[in-house]
Amino acid sequence: MIExxxxxxxIDGLVAHLYGLAEEDFEHILSTFPIIEQSxxxxxxxxxxxxxxxxxxxxxxxxxxxxxxxxxxxxxxACWNARRGEKQDSMKDNIVQEVAAFLNSRKGGVxxxxxxxxxxxxxxxxxxxxxxxxxxxxxxxHLFLNDALRSNLADNWxxxxxxxxxxxxxxxLCIIKVDPANEPMYTKIGDFYLRIGPQKQKLPxxxxxxxxxxxx
Numbered sequence: 001m002i003e004x005x006x007x008x009x010x011i012d013g014l015v016a017h018l019y020g021l022a023e024e025d026f027e028h029i030l031s032t033f034p035i036i037e038q039s040x041x042x043x044x045x046x047x048x049x050x051x052x053x054x055x056x057x058x059x060x061x062x063x064x065x066x067x068x069x070x071x072x073x074x075x076x077x078a079c080w081n082a083r084r085g086e087k088q089d090s091m092k093d094n095i096v097q098e099v100a101a102f103l104n105s106r107k108g109g110v111x112x113x114x115x116x117x118x119x120x121x122x123x124x125x126x127x128x129x130x131x132x133x134x135x136x137x138x139x140x141x142h143l144f145l146n147d148a149l150r151s152n153l154a155d156n157w158x159x160x161x162x163x164x165x166x167x168x169x170x171x172x173l174c175i176i177k178v179d180p181a182n183e184p185m186y187t188k189i190g191d192f193y194l195r196i197g198p199q200k201q202k203l204p205x206x207x208x209x210x211x212x213x214x215x216x
Contacts, residue, residue, distance in 0.1 A: 013047025123171030
């Protein structure tokens with residue numbers, strides 16, 4: 001029965017894409033079926049995100065050319081510190097924080113991994129090796145990021161995030177598209193991040209309370 005429900009959820013998500021439904025329209029349709037379990041609805045929305053088309057190479061090039069802004073963040077890597085020539089586990093925490101900041105913002109954004117702050121494209125070859133030595137490719141990297149986000153954010157983070165890959169100047173890049181969450185998103189250690197202008201900020205408790213009242 002569980003496998004059947006999962007299959008139906010994946011089909012629903014795929015059909016929504018084939019019909020060209022916007023995410024908010026698909027969510028509304030799901031909400032009109034009260035007898036369907038919420039877990040099935042969540043799975044259908046997860047499938048919708050999975051089947052979302054990643055940015056084209058041209059769109060990716062335009063995004064890089066425009067530089068970082070209030071909705072685009074460049075990250076050179078998620079775990080490999082090229083300057084030190086070693087893996088640095090704390091780098092993935094920075095990715096988690098950037099995602100959390102976009103989740104808490106009003107319009108979401110994109111975290112683009114494999115690009116320097118100045119727009120220089122470096123790719124993911126070294127990060128692939130450091131992130132998952134047994135699987136040094138997109139699949140292994142996807143698993144690494146998925147585990148980092150799942151371990152450090154609320155359980156429903158995946159309903160608002162899509163991890164995909166693209167190419168620029170012959171180098172692979174990772175794109176984490178983040179939609180604004182429908183509730184406050186804290187990291188597992190209780191920090192609240194928000195995208196303000198071209199950077200993330202950790203808000204103090206009083207500002208968090210005020211922002212939550214205004215935002216949700």
